[in-house]
Each structure stands twice: as structure tokens, then as C-alpha cells.
Amino acid sequence: MRRQIPSLTALRAFEAAARLSSFRAAAEELSITQSAVSHQIAGLEERLGTALFHRTARRVELTEAGALYYPFLRDAFDRISQGTDLVLRVATTDDLMVQVYVTVAARWLIPRLHHFQAVNPDILVRFNTSHFYWHFDPSTADLGMVCTDDTGDPSYHFTFLAPARLEVVCSPALAKKGLKRPADLADHALLQLFNKEEDWEVWRAAAGIPHLKGRSHLNGRAVPKFDSYLLALAAAIDGQGVALAPHFLVAEDLKSGRLVRPFNISAKQPGGWYLVCRKERAQEPRIQRFTAWMQEQIAQDPDFI
Structure with a gap:
């Protein structure tokens, strides 16, 4: 017609x-x-x-x-x-703008990026980072790495990377101060993100405990809240409280001994980790090459699986 x-x-x-x-x-x-x-x-x-x-x-x-x-x-x-x-x-460009959480960029992606650049010297990767929990914005990035349980938008193409899991971590010194069971968290500061306050509720349900409420004040001061896992983990390393973060973001700290897991309890988050782009862009060579590289990196990383 x-x-x-x-x-x-x-x-x-x-x-x-x-x-x-x-x-x-x-x-x-x-x-x-x-x-x-x-x-x-x-x-x-x-x-x-x-x-x-x-x-x-x-x-x-x-x-x-x-x-x-x-x-x-x-x-x-x-x-x-x-x-x-x-x-x-x-x-007109040979770069790839990747939208990514600031903690993921600093703790996992940037240390590995040289491997991608070595085999893809023609692609310049740039990062658009955020401290906050956000949705992919195709007007400012070509590709996004997000943790989400909402993949139903038909205008986007989602590539599953890995399940999402949360770990409780703290400094070794703090772990020795009576952290033997989840109920002991009531005597400690729970370091949390003000934009991801549901994390501790997810972990509480996985731990099977009816209530979970840490100290709101410690040493006469209010327990701070943070806008990124990066800052919450820095506070945990400093002994300021117990943090909760995605498992692959604390792997190096656990290996080095800067942080420990006081309980052998992980919590599966709703959804998972994905790469996302506009549906019509999914077949672009730059996006396909970066996606394949990410999948390969995750498959080779036992801390991510």
C-alpha cells in the first residue's frame, strides 16, 4: 500500500x-x-x-x-x-562508548581492558561511568553492562553474561569481634548504598533469618550510606562496618586478605548481568567483538561464575 x-x-x-x-x-x-x-x-x-x-x-x-x-x-x-x-x-569514529557502573569499571573491567585492546587495536574503548543504579542510555553510549531483571523491552538487545550474587564481607579485625552467625550483625554497622537498600533484604531472605537490622550509630556517629559499592568496600576495608557487594567485585580483596567472608552465605540477586544495546545495533562489528571478548573473559574468570 x-x-x-x-x-x-x-x-x-x-x-x-x-x-x-x-x-x-x-x-x-x-x-x-x-x-x-x-x-x-x-x-x-x-x-x-x-x-x-x-x-x-x-x-x-x-x-x-x-x-x-x-x-x-x-x-x-x-x-x-x-x-x-x-x-x-x-x-566517522573508531571508538566504542561503554556505559558501566563505576565499581565494575574500577575493580574488574579496567584491569582486563588491555587484553581487548591488544587484539582489537582499531577500537578505542571509552567508559561512561555512573555511581548510581541506572538503565542503559543509548543516547550517550553504544553498549551498556548492567545488572537487571528487566529484559523485556523489545527495542533493546540483551546478552546474558552471568548470574548476580551478593557476598557479605568485612575486615579481618572486625570479623574477630563476634561475627559468628548472621544474628551477630545486629551489633555492627551495615554499610549500604542509599540507592540499593534492598540488597540487605535480599541477603536476609537467603540467610533465612527473620530480622536484620544493624547499628544506626557507631561510636556516637551515624553510620554513613554510600552511592557506590566502591566506597562501601573502602569503608569495609577500613573496618567501619560490614559491606554487601557483588561477588566478583570482592574477589581480589578476599584473595589478598583485605576482606573476609564472615559467613558462608551468598544471596542470588533477581536478574543477572547483561550487555545491552539498541536492537538494531546488535550486529555492529565493534559491539559483537566487545561482546565476544566479555563472554570469553567471564568464562575464564572463576570468580565471576
Whole structure:
């Protein structure tokens, strides 16, 4: 069936005027005259057989038909812009922007990155890091490494990497101060992320204990909360409390003895670790090569499995 698509010039004029509520502002944005904008929109209204704007002396307002039409054009132009940016990026750059949690970047990914660069010297990997729990943002990154239980969005392609597991850790000195069973945590500070407070509840359920509440104050001071596992683990190494973190992020600290596991209890988090990108980008060579390398690294890392 033949598509019913009016003049692209007229559609651009209408979208700009609707977004800016002004023919004059639309003309300035499009670098044409206000008369040209008015002419294009009048032609579009004639083609559609209905008015799209109520015109007043100072501004224009969308009619019912215009308000119905505008969201479709706004989304269409947004998609065209995103597609153009993607093609320009693929054609003109040789880098790969990876969105990743700051703790994962610092403690696991960066120490291994030289292996990827050695076999892929033509790809420059850049990191877009965050302290917070966030969703993948395709407008700022090509690929993201996320921990999630929500993989149902059909516009994204998810590649499973590994299950997610939490470990309780503390300094060796703190472990000797009466940490023999989970109930003993009530006498200690529980170091937690203010954006991941559910972590301790997940671990409590796995440990099979009815209640879990650590000290809110220690030595007369309130127990701090953190915005990343990186900071919570630094506080745990310093003996300031008991931390909870993804298992592969504490592996080196456990091997070195900076941290210990006071209890042999791990908690499986909902979901798992994934690489995610826009669905239409999943077959890009850069993304495929980085994905294959990540899968290989994880398969060879006994601390991640």
C-alpha cells in the first residue's frame, strides 16, 4: 500500500511550529522566512483537509487535529535524528562508548581492558561511568553492562553474561569481634548504598533469618550510606562496618586478605548481568567483538561464575 506522506518540508515546518508554538520561532530555527512557514503549513492543512492551528495575533495553538498529528511527527523526526547520529558515528569514529557502573569499571573491567585492546587495536574503548543504579542510555553510549531483571523491552538487545550474587564481607579485625552467625550483625554497622537498600533484604531472605537490622550509630556517629559499592568496600576495608557487594567485585580483596567472608552465605540477586544495546545495533562489528571478548573473559574468570 502506498504511504500517505505529505511534503517533508511542510512536515518540518509544522513540527517546529507546534513544538515552539510560534511560526516566527519555527522560521528562525529552520532558517526560512515566517511567510514560508505559514505557506508550508497552509499547504499541509489543505492536503489534510483540516486546520492544524488556531492562529492569534501573538501565538498559535494546535487544534484537536494538530494535537493528534504532532506526537507522530515529533517521534518520527526524533527517530530520524537518532538514526542520522548513529550513521555518522559509525562512519566517522573508531571508538566504542561503554556505559558501566563505576565499581565494575574500577575493580574488574579496567584491569582486563588491555587484553581487548591488544587484539582489537582499531577500537578505542571509552567508559561512561555512573555511581548510581541506572538503565542503559543509548543516547550517550553504544553498549551498556548492567545488572537487571528487566529484559523485556523489545527495542533493546540483551546478552546474558552471568548470574548476580551478593557476598557479605568485612575486615579481618572486625570479623574477630563476634561475627559468628548472621544474628551477630545486629551489633555492627551495615554499610549500604542509599540507592540499593534492598540488597540487605535480599541477603536476609537467603540467610533465612527473620530480622536484620544493624547499628544506626557507631561510636556516637551515624553510620554513613554510600552511592557506590566502591566506597562501601573502602569503608569495609577500613573496618567501619560490614559491606554487601557483588561477588566478583570482592574477589581480589578476599584473595589478598583485605576482606573476609564472615559467613558462608551468598544471596542470588533477581536478574543477572547483561550487555545491552539498541536492537538494531546488535550486529555492529565493534559491539559483537566487545561482546565476544566479555563472554570469553567471564568464562575464564572463576570468580565471576
